[in-house]
Amino acid sequence: MWKKTLDRLGPLLVVLLVTVLRYLFPNKISFFTEIAIYTIYVMGNNILYGYLGLVSFGQPFYLGIGGYATALFLAYVGHNPLVALLLGIGSGLVFGIVLGPSFIRLKSSYFALINAALCAIGVFIFERLLIDITRGNDGLWFRSNMSKLPLLDVRLPQSFFLFVVIVLFLVLMIYRHLDRSTLGTMFRGLQSNEEKLKFIGYDTFKIKWVGFTIASCFSTFAGSLYAINFGFVNPSLGENSRAVEVIVATLLGGSGTVYGPFFGAFAFLGIKDIVSRWITRWELVVGILTILVLFRFSKGIWGTIQQYLLGIQKRVSGSNDIRSPKGSRSAGAGS
Amino acid sequence: MNLTLWIPAIIFGFSISGIFFLVSLGLSIGFGLMRVVNLEQMLYYTVSAYMTYTMVRLTGMFWLGLLSGVVIAGIIGFAVETQLLRRVYGKPMLFTMVVTFSFFLIGIGAVQYIWGLAPKPVSSPIKTMIGIFGMEIPLYRLLIIATAGAVYVLIQLILQKTILGKAIRAGIESPENLEALGININRIFTITFIIASGCAGLGGALNAPLVMVGPYMGFDMLLYAFITVILGGLGSIKGTLISALIIGQVISVGGTLWSPLAFVAPFVVMFFVILIKPTGLYGVKGVV
Numbered sequence: 001m002w003k004k005t006l007d008r009l010g011p012l013l014v015v016l017l018v019t020v021l022r023y024l025f026p027n028k029i030s031f032f033t034e035i036a037i038y039t040i041y042v043m044g045n046n047i048l049y050g051y052l053g054l055v056s057f058g059q060p061f062y063l064g065i066g067g068y069a070t071a072l073f074l075a076y077v078g079h080n081p082l083v084a085l086l087l088g089i090g091s092g093l094v095f096g097i098v099l100g101p102s103f104i105r106l107k108s109s110y111f112a113l114i115n116a117a118l119c120a121i122g123v124f125i126f127e128r129l130l131i132d133i134t135r136g137n138d139g140l141w142f143r144s145n146m147s148k149l150p151l152l153d154v155r156l157p158q159s160f161f162l163f164v165v166i167v168l169f170l171v172l173m174i175y176r177h178l179d180r181s182t183l184g185t186m187f188r189g190l191q192s193n194e195e196k197l198k199f200i201g202y203d204t205f206k207i208k209w210v211g212f213t214i215a216s217c218f219s220t221f222a223g224s225l226y227a228i229n230f231g232f233v234n235p236s237l238g239e240n241s242r243a244v245e246v247i248v249a250t251l252l253g254g255s256g257t258v259y260g261p262f263f264g265a266f267a268f269l270g271i272k273d274i275v276s277r278w279i280t281r282w283e284l285v286v287g288i289l290t291i292l293v294l295f296r297f298s299k300g301i302w303g304t305i306q307q308y309l310l311g312i313q314k315r316v317s318g319s320n321d322i323r324s325p326k327g328s329r330s331a332g333a334g335s
Numbered sequence: 336m337n338l339t340l341w342i343p344a345i346i347f348g349f350s351i352s353g354i355f356f357l358v359s360l361g362l363s364i365g366f367g368l369m370r371v372v373n374l375e376q377m378l379y380y381t382v383s384a385y386m387t388y389t390m391v392r393l394t395g396m397f398w399l400g401l402l403s404g405v406v407i408a409g410i411i412g413f414a415v416e417t418q419l420l421r422r423v424y425g426k427p428m429l430f431t432m433v434v435t436f437s438f439f440l441i442g443i444g445a446v447q448y449i450w451g452l453a454p455k456p457v458s459s460p461i462k463t464m465i466g467i468f469g470m471e472i473p474l475y476r477l478l479i480i481a482t483a484g485a486v487y488v489l490i491q492l493i494l495q496k497t498i499l500g501k502a503i504r505a506g507i508e509s510p511e512n513l514e515a516l517g518i519n520i521n522r523i524f525t526i527t528f529i530i531a532s533g534c535a536g537l538g539g540a541l542n543a544p545l546v547m548v549g550p551y552m553g554f555d556m557l558l559y560a561f562i563t564v565i566l567g568g569l570g571s572i573k574g575t576l577i578s579a580l581i582i583g584q585v586i587s588v589g590g591t592l593w594s595p596l597a598f599v600a601p602f603v604v605m606f607f608v609i610l611i612k613p614t615g616l617y618g619v620k621g622v623v
Contacts, residue, residue, distance in 0.1 A: 281452075
């Protein structure tokens, strides 16, 4: 019973944890804001990696698309940050729907490679092809163009943190619902046995298309939040060399789980924050971290916690309960 | 029709094709034989270019640098295959790709520690110009084309005429059957991998005088290697050669027509081919 309640309160607990930590370490506010945004970004990758079983080396491309959609709107067209955020999600929707049919037909190896190629093209487009409107490497600044929202002024770090936390809560709720829904189950079925799913009568092409589109929406949304957080965007947001970071974060948290992305983002950014005090070039550490996690810690943080909780539950309920534990559906998916 | 513009452009394109072919060979053949997309091939390319730079600085001899680059690339390839890749054979594709990509990142970090961040120039070993139809063409470019062509012929000869080559071709068809015949498949993998890494190293050393040698040169090349293998089809040597030829000409001739085309056109070509044929021009069917 308590486990079910815990499960239902999950998103709230995560958000509370971030908020409490933010007030415990008041001078680290930008760090916690970034964790919330990064969690959404990792969720997008988790849908691809953990649920659909596709690896993409081009996730920064979608981040960049979202960031630039928001930035271009705020710099040239309007002033309302909310509209800009919606535009960010919309850009993910458009790219997901347009690129989806041709991309998801590819096998996993080609999918990864074509996304990486796309990512490099994206940087080129932001940096050189559209230099007149994106200002290239100087970055596009728009903070002064943003208007105040009715209740919150997103230009201030404190209130933007609150805004992001509310957004994170909503996104986590949606994400948890997705995980429990038929669609989430089908995503997992796709990974374990696509042929059988087809045989039952589901259109796996459509499922993959929907999954790809949702994943790109999450990523572009994170990109727009990043843009508003910094008040400017530059092409480094979509840099190819950062593609593996989000994969590490996904693995670190536990791929294919609901709360994995949050723990992954938290742990990854925490390690980055600590390590980057001593080492300026970050690639070496990311690479070693990935290989270590892949070979030695494949369940991830949330996967390990889940296993631990399951052990406690078994000990509490005693040996007379031989049924497989209910309410831990994401535990099975994490494997 | 201005010949003085087009003939150098076409020759330039062929030399780009030569480099692309050498560099993407490992990516393609590694997939065909071992079912591993070994993205760390670009590390051998980078390291070899740096070795060439160091040797040119120390001794002034470019060819010694090229040789040392190829040897070093082969040695690193041997170490990586026997120590790292052997642990990932048979694992899911996404697992191996993440492992090799992170190894590539580690390598880039190491390169930055050894040689620093600043790009290094390497001067061209041959400055002679040759007249073709009255046009001045650098001999070095022609040499790259000849080297790549020789490597292709040599590899085809090995594959068609020797026992080792026959074993490799059989391995691409079906690794299980090859093992059942009593052939040590691990040794075949290692030899193939060393050859492929050596080719990537050769590409890096040859490309060193044409580009700036920098830590991120592997990333730039990775993009073109991706495009080449996707277009040609993973696992096919012939496909890699043909797509390298196409991409080289598209970059060079397209860039002469309108300069942004040099970057965008290869992607467009790849995109349309993938749309029509998801396995590339000559892709290996079956387990992917």
